Amino acid sequence: METQTIKQLQKTANLVRQGVIEGTFCAKSGHPGGSLSIADTLAYLYEVQMRFNPKNPHWEERDRLVLSKGHTCPALYSILAAKGFFAWEELTRLRHVGALLQGHPDMKHIPGVDMSTGSLGQGISAAVGMALAGRLKKADWRVYAILGDGELEEGQVWEAAMFAxxxxxxxxxxxxxNNGLQIDGRVSDVCSVYPIDEKFRAFGWAVFTADAHDFESLDAAFTAAKQVEGKPSVIVQRSVKGKGVSFMEDQAGWHGKAPSQQQYEQAMAELKAAAAALEG
Known part of the structure; x- marks a missing residue:
């Protein structure tokens, strides 16, 4: 990838992270840790891979994205706002009564959301259904689904994998x-899902790995996955929960709580300093 492209992706991911912190702070609730760990992936998908039209969110030829780990919607909302699906100010009303942005994605009311998700395991099943619908329609759009590693403990995930x-x-x-953490601690301690790659491979998927915070690594994995024919693909990305905010990184406690005023100020200061460095 060109240096300028990588820098733009880093800027977009930083903006997504700022939106995550802004939203969860204003909501006084939410899930910042897992939202921060997928910020780079969402920035890459919406900047490089996906076809979409903010002025026509239901454009039939668009690529679909299903956030199967729906509790990390602050990151999804941030990238959608950054791409013009709705005003950035909506992030400050996250989880407020009567506001646009709910605590989990809502396809009926939020522009750009392709599937309502929340109960883990169901999103990937819906994504499989979308992919089958595309096959039946002879369409060329793609379906992307983002799962948490803890979510793989759900049996429905593997039913969907087998079907796909x-x-x-x-x-x-x-x-x-694969940030290694879920609400109760280490995935490997709670109910190990490892080896993830070998499990998907045994279910008949093409398997790729990536560093979730390295855009060249992401680009290589997604580019390879798009070349696969005759089977679904999965990218197992190693990530850091809370990535980008020093005191949140790799801490299970930040799975589902909002920052305090002091923590909000520190987090935003760190992210804005990183943004300024990118501009420099």
């Missing part, structure tokens, strides 16, 4: 955000 491979849904690319 059986039907050779090669327009489906799943991303497992």
């Amino acid at each position: 491979a059986h039907h050779k849904l090669d327009k489906l690319i799943a991303v497992v955000d």
Whole structure:
């Protein structure tokens, strides 16, 4: 990738992270940790890979994105706002009564949201259905689904994986955000899902790995996945929960709580300093 492209992606990801902190602070609730760990992935998808039209969110030829780990919607809302689906100011009303942005994605009311998600395991199943619909329509749009590693403990995930491979849904690319943490602690301690790559491979998927915070690594994985024919693909990305905010990084406690005033100020100061460095 060109240096200028990488820098732009870093700027977009930083903006997404600022939106995550802004939204969860104003809501006094939410899930910042896992939202921060997928900021780079969302920036990459919406800047490089996906076809979409903010002026026509239901454009039939668009690529679809299903945030299967729906609790990390602050990151999704941030990238959608950055791309013009709705005003950035909506992030400050996250989870407020009567506001546009709910605590989990709502496809009926939020422009740019392709699937309502929340109960883990259901999003990937919906994404599989979308990919099958595309096959039946002979459409060329792709479906991307982002799962958490803790989410892989849900049996429904593996039913969907089996179905997708059986039907050779090669327009489906799943991303497992492997930050190693879930609400109760280390995934490996709570109910180990490892080895993730070997499990998906056994279910008939093409498997790729990536560093979730390295855009060249992400680009290589997604580019390779798009070349696969006859089977679905999964990218297992190693990430850091809370990435970009020093005191949140790799801390299970930041799975589902909002920053205090002091923490908000520190987090925003760090992110704005990083943004200024990118401008320099």
